[in-house]
Amino acid sequence: MIRTLRILAANPLSLLGLILVCLITLAAIFAPWIAPFPTHNGAVVDFLNNNRAPSARNWMGTDLVGRDIFSRILFAYQISLTLGVVVLAIAVPIGTMIGLLAGYIGGWLEMILMRIVDVFLSIPPLVLAIAMMGVLEPTLTNAMLAVTAMWWPWYARLVYSIARGEREEGYVLAAEVIGAGAGHIAFREILPNCLPAIITKMTLDMGFVIIIASSLSFLGLGVQPPTADLGSMVAEGARYLPDSWWLTVFPGLAILVAVFGFNLLGDGLRDVLGVDE
Amino acid sequence: MTLLSLNGLTKTFETPTGPVHAVSDVTLDVQAGECLAIVGESGSGKTTIANMILGILAATSGEITFDGQALSAKRSAEQRRRIQLVQQNPLSSLNPKRSIGASVRLGLDVYDIGEKSGRWGVVEDALDAVGLSGDMRTRAPASLSGGQRQRVSIARALACDPRFLVLDEPTSALDVLVQARVLRLLNDLRVVRGLTYIFITHDLAVVRNVADRVAVFQSGQLVELGETTQIFSAPQAAYTRQLIGAVPVVDAAELNLRNKLAEGV
Numbered sequence: 001m002i003r004t005l006r007i008l009a010a011n012p013l014s015l016l017g018l019i020l021v022c023l024i025t026l027a028a029i030f031a032p033w034i035a036p037f038p039t040h041n042g043a044v045v046d047f048l049n050n051n052r053a054p055s056a057r058n059w060m061g062t063d064l065v066g067r068d069i070f071s072r073i074l075f076a077y078q079i080s081l082t083l084g085v086v087v088l089a090i091a092v093p094i095g096t097m098i099g100l101l102a103g104y105i106g107g108w109l110e111m112i113l114m115r116i117v118d119v120f121l122s123i124p125p126l127v128l129a130i131a132m133m134g135v136l137e138p139t140l141t142n143a144m145l146a147v148t149a150m151w152w153p154w155y156a157r158l159v160y161s162i163a164r165g166e167r168e169e170g171y172v173l174a175a176e177v178i179g180a181g182a183g184h185i186a187f188r189e190i191l192p193n194c195l196p197a198i199i200t201k202m203t204l205d206m207g208f209v210i211i212i213a214s215s216l217s218f219l220g221l222g223v224q225p226p227t228a229d230l231g232s233m234v235a236e237g238a239r240y241l242p243d244s245w246w247l248t249v250f251p252g253l254a255i256l257v258a259v260f261g262f263n264l265l266g267d268g269l270r271d272v273l274g275v276d277e
Numbered sequence: 278m279t280l281l282s283l284n285g286l287t288k289t290f291e292t293p294t295g296p297v298h299a300v301s302d303v304t305l306d307v308q309a310g311e312c313l314a315i316v317g318e319s320g321s322g323k324t325t326i327a328n329m330i331l332g333i334l335a336a337t338s339g340e341i342t343f344d345g346q347a348l349s350a351k352r353s354a355e356q357r358r359r360i361q362l363v364q365q366n367p368l369s370s371l372n373p374k375r376s377i378g379a380s381v382r383l384g385l386d387v388y389d390i391g392e393k394s395g396r397w398g399v400v401e402d403a404l405d406a407v408g409l410s411g412d413m414r415t416r417a418p419a420s421l422s423g424g425q426r427q428r429v430s431i432a433r434a435l436a437c438d439p440r441f442l443v444l445d446e447p448t449s450a451l452d453v454l455v456q457a458r459v460l461r462l463l464n465d466l467r468v469v470r471g472l473t474y475i476f477i478t479h480d481l482a483v484v485r486n487v488a489d490r491v492a493v494f495q496s497g498q499l500v501e502l503g504e505t506t507q508i509f510s511a512p513q514a515a516y517t518r519q520l521i522g523a524v525p526v527v528d529a530a531e532l533n534l535r536n537k538l539a540e541g542v
């Protein structure tokens with residue numbers, strides 16, 4: 001762990017990614033304490049100060065009802081990161097389990113599981129999420145559900161392809177000859193060899209999940225007002241471009257910084273952990 | 278005393294282009310305590326026979342008997358434990374993500390050998406027994422040389438307390454000096470622990486040094502079986518003569534020089 005961090009820090013881009021991810025995470029956790037206007041996360045109006053350009057009082061300006069955009073971005077990071085963590089916490093174990101079973105055990109199980117995965121992969125992810133959100137209520141929980149449903153197959157594919165290669169390795173044969181059970185071989189022998197690729201993909205995916213979640217709320221299908229969310233903030237502001245540019249540009253930049261940070265960190269981890277794509 | 282016997286052992290693989298007879302009607306006995314070499318070119322069925330003995334593959338027909346009991350691919354834990362394997366490639370035969378101690382310990386956990394608390398001690402003893410030091414158990418395979426890794430593989434097999442080892446080209450991936458040391462280790466272990474070996478190889482020089490008897494295979498059939506000295510001095514089958522004829526020969530002058538150099542070592 002410490003060794004990984006040290007190698008990571010030696011590469012300036014990876015270090016930048018690590019710093020961005022840490023800053024965003026800290027900002028999200030401590031949002032209620034560091035936001036200049038902690039109440040502006042919710043249904044607050046301040047028409048005296050509405051639609052103001054960036055100033056010393058409001059670093060990133062205020063929105064149409066006078067809420068501080070900087071404060072709202074900090075709270076929106078809470079939503080984005082929670083969504084990313086929850087989606088990956090559900091999608092990764094499911095995908096990994098299915099990929100391992102299909103890759104190690106093979107046979108008819110491999111046929112059935114991987115065809116199901118193919119079906120999910122053949123649907124464009126955003127379309128699947130939009131369809132699901134159209135049927136379900138547009139809430140944060142359902143947005144998580146929709147994004148999770150489209151995310152696990154990628155992990156199943158990834159782990160499957162690694163596990164299928166590892167199954168031919170001598171150490172798997174050795175464990176079989178010794179008489180170890182399938183559970184031991186899949187989870188204790190093969191899984192550790194899939195972990196670097198999984199961890200790298202998770203880091204990269206945090207960025208993508210944030211984009212997809214923002215896209216959903218941009219379309220009005222995700223987190224609902226008045227809760228602060230990067231996607232819906234961009235959507236609201238887009239109508240007032242270019243005059244009130246701060247309504248769109250700062251939330252947009254916030255998405256960019258988060259995605260950029262996770263991608264840089266993911267690329268760095270890939271180099272450190274020796275994963276080839 | 279016969280420890281393992283193959284009786285009419287046959288393995289046929291069904292392929293899209295028709296059946297392939299990997300092993301055809303092989304009958305032979307392995308005596309307790311001996312080292313039987315199985316030689317033959319690639320595709321002669323050596324590894325298929327090994328996999329059937331190990332229970333990785335089920336025989337199409339014929340039977341295997343071990344210590345008087347029938348041995349099928351679905352075997353008891355006790356039967357599985359007594360027949361272990363040392364593989365050819367020491368690079369891939371150890372899990373790169375597990376410490377060598379964890380690899381050696383696997384058999385102890387699977388067969389519930391000894392008290393749980395004492396198993397690391399057993400692992401260290403097993404590493405000591407193959408000429409490594411016990412405190413290496415926390416190291417990753419990547420930090421070991423090829424010869425050391427092969428010693429770990431041997432320790433892993435021995436941890437299960439086997440009676441019979443299938444050695445699938447255990448030295449062919451090693452350089453000559455390391456090869457000699459590993460062969461010496463295997464020979465010592467056989468004597469000390471009363472083990473029986475099947476030694477699969479295509480290196481006839483190795484066979485000459487380690488094997489008591491030799492079984493020669495060609496296209497899945499046993500073409501010749503006999504004492505090592507007899508096979509090398511008076512091979513009967515044409516294929517055996519071909520194999521032995523293919524071994525590079527040293528002339529008398531070179532042999533003298535080699536002996537002198539060996540004395541100096």
